[in-house]
Amino acid sequence: MTRAYSVLAESGFLSARQGSAHLASLPIDHHRRGVGGALLPGTDTDSDTLDLTCAASRAPAGTIEAYTAALSVLPGYLTGTGYAIGGLPELRELIASRYGQRGLPTSADQIMVVNGGLAGVSLAARALIGVGDRVLAESPSYPNSLHAVRRCGGRLVPLPVEANGWDIELAEATIAASRPTSAVLIPDFHNPTGNLLSDEHRSRLAAALRRAGTVPIIDETMLEVRLDDADHPLPFAAHLARAVLVGSASKSHWGGLRIGWLRVPPGLRSRLAQLRLTEDLGAPLIEQLATIELLRQRFTLHPERRAELIAARQTMTELLPSAVPGARWVQPAGGLSLWVELPEASASALARTAARDGLLLSPGSQFAVAGGLERFVRLPYKDPAPVVKEAMSRLGEAWQRRHQHAEPGARSQPRPVVA
Numbered sequence: 001m002t003r004a005y006s007v008l009a010e011s012g013f014l015s016a017r018q019g020s021a022h023l024a025s026l027p028i029d030h031h032r033r034g035v036g037g038a039l040l041p042g043t044d045t046d047s048d049t050l051d052l053t054c055a056a057s058r059a060p061a062g063t064i065e066a067y068t069a070a071l072s073v074l075p076g077y078l079t080g081t082g083y084a085i086g087g088l089p090e091l092r093e094l095i096a097s098r099y100g101q102r103g104l105p106t107s108a109d110q111i112m113v114v115n116g117g118l119a120g121v122s123l124a125a126r127a128l129i130g131v132g133d134r135v136l137a138e139s140p141s142y143p144n145s146l147h148a149v150r151r152c153g154g155r156l157v158p159l160p161v162e163a164n165g166w167d168i169e170l171a172e173a174t175i176a177a178s179r180p181t182s183a184v185l186i187p188d189f190h191n192p193t194g195n196l197l198s199d200e201h202r203s204r205l206a207a208a209l210r211r212a213g214t215v216p217i218i219d220e221t222m223l224e225v226r227l228d229d230a231d232h233p234l235p236f237a238a239h240l241a242r243a244v245l246v247g248s249a250s251k252s253h254w255g256g257l258r259i260g261w262l263r264v265p266p267g268l269r270s271r272l273a274q275l276r277l278t279e280d281l282g283a284p285l286i287e288q289l290a291t292i293e294l295l296r297q298r299f300t301l302h303p304e305r306r307a308e309l310i311a312a313r314q315t316m317t318e319l320l321p322s323a324v325p326g327a328r329w330v331q332p333a334g335g336l337s338l339w340v341e342l343p344e345a346s347a348s349a350l351a352r353t354a355a356r357d358g359l360l361l362s363p364g365s366q367f368a369v370a371g372g373l374e375r376f377v378r379l380p381y382k383d384p385a386p387v388v389k390e391a392m393s394r395l396g397e398a399w400q401r402r403h404q405h406a407e408p409g410a411r412s413q414p415r416p417v418v419a
C-alpha cells in the first residue's frame, strides 16, 4: 500500500498533504506535457506562460480507459498489415450512424478516416481546387484551412462574418458574382467567432452555391462543442448533397487522437481515395481503436468538460469588461472562444505586450483572409475557470500598457495558430 502511494506520488497523480490526507490530481509541473498550448517546435513556453493561441482543451475523463481498451483488442489486428486506408470499418460505421442521427442518412462507404480535421480539409482541397480557382472563405476563418487552399493555388474570395453571424444577402451576391469553384465554410460554431448558421440560412447559402456550381468543403470540427441547449441545424449536406463534410474528434474528445474524417458525396469517393494514396496511407490503428471506444460512449462533449467550459466562458465574460473596458462580443452557444472587438485597432500591440507578461494571444489579423481585423482578438475559454481568471488579470495589465511596446519586431511575431 505504501509503495502504491509512493508510485502515484512520484508520477504526479497524488500530492501528500499535512497529516495523513492525500489528494488525487492530474500530474502537474514537469509531468505535464504540452499544457501551454501546442507542442510547436521552437516555441517552448515556460510553465508559467498562459497560452491562449491554441483553442483546444486537455483530454477528458475516460481517455486512458479508451486507450487501454484499444490495446486489449489490438492483438486481433496484428496478423493483418495494419493499413486501413479509408479507416477501420467499425469506426466508419459509427461515424456514419451519427450523420443518420443528425438527419443525414449516410453509409460507411462515404466515410474516410483521416488524421484530424485539418488533414480532411487539406485532402478535400487537393481534390477540388486547382491553380487559379476561386474559393469562397469566411473572413475571419481558421487560418490553416486558408493556407491549405492557397497551397493548392486557390484564390480566396472573402465572405465577411461579423460577431453576430453571416450576412446572407451579401453571401448570395458574392457567390453569384464570383461563381467560386469551391468554398471552405465553418457553419457549426465557426472558428473564431463561434457563430452557428441557422437552417434557413444554410438552405439559402446551399441554393446560391448550387446555382454557381460550387462544391463546398464544410468544416464541422467544432460541431459537438455545444454548450447551450438548443436544436442543432441539419448538416449542410442535407441542404446540398454535393457538399464534402469534414469532422474531427479533436474538439469533442482530444486533439492528441489526431482522428478526423470526411463524409464524401459518392461522385468524389474514388478521386479522394486515389489522392489519399499519395498522402499518408491511413490513420494509426491504436488511435482509431481508442476513438471507437470514445465515440461508443458519446459523440458529444463529456458532461464534466461541458460544465467546465460553461464555467470558464462565464468567468471570461464576467471579467473581460474590467480587463478591457469597452470590449464587445456576442456570447457563442458553442465552440471554444470569444471573438472580442477591442475599442481600438490595436490587437497586435496588445498581443506583443501580453507576451511579455506571460500571456500569449492571437490577434484578429491572423484569422483574416486579406489583412485587417486589427480590432479583434480571439480569446479561448478552454482552460479551467481559475486559469481564465489569471489570464484576464494579465490581459487587463497588458491592455493598460499596450502602447509601450508598439514597435513591431521580427522576434515578436505572433505565434502561429494551431487550433
Ligand SMILES: Cc1ncc(COP(=O)(O)O)c(C=O)c1O
Residues within 6 Å of the ligand: 055, 115, 116, 117, 118, 119, 142, 145, 186, 191, 219, 221, 222, 248, 249, 250, 251, 255, 259, 260, 418, 419
Ligand atoms: C475549424 C477548424 N478546423 C480544423 C481544425 C483542426 O482540427 P484537427 O485537430 O482535428 O486537425 C480546427 C482546430 O482548431 C478548427 O478549429
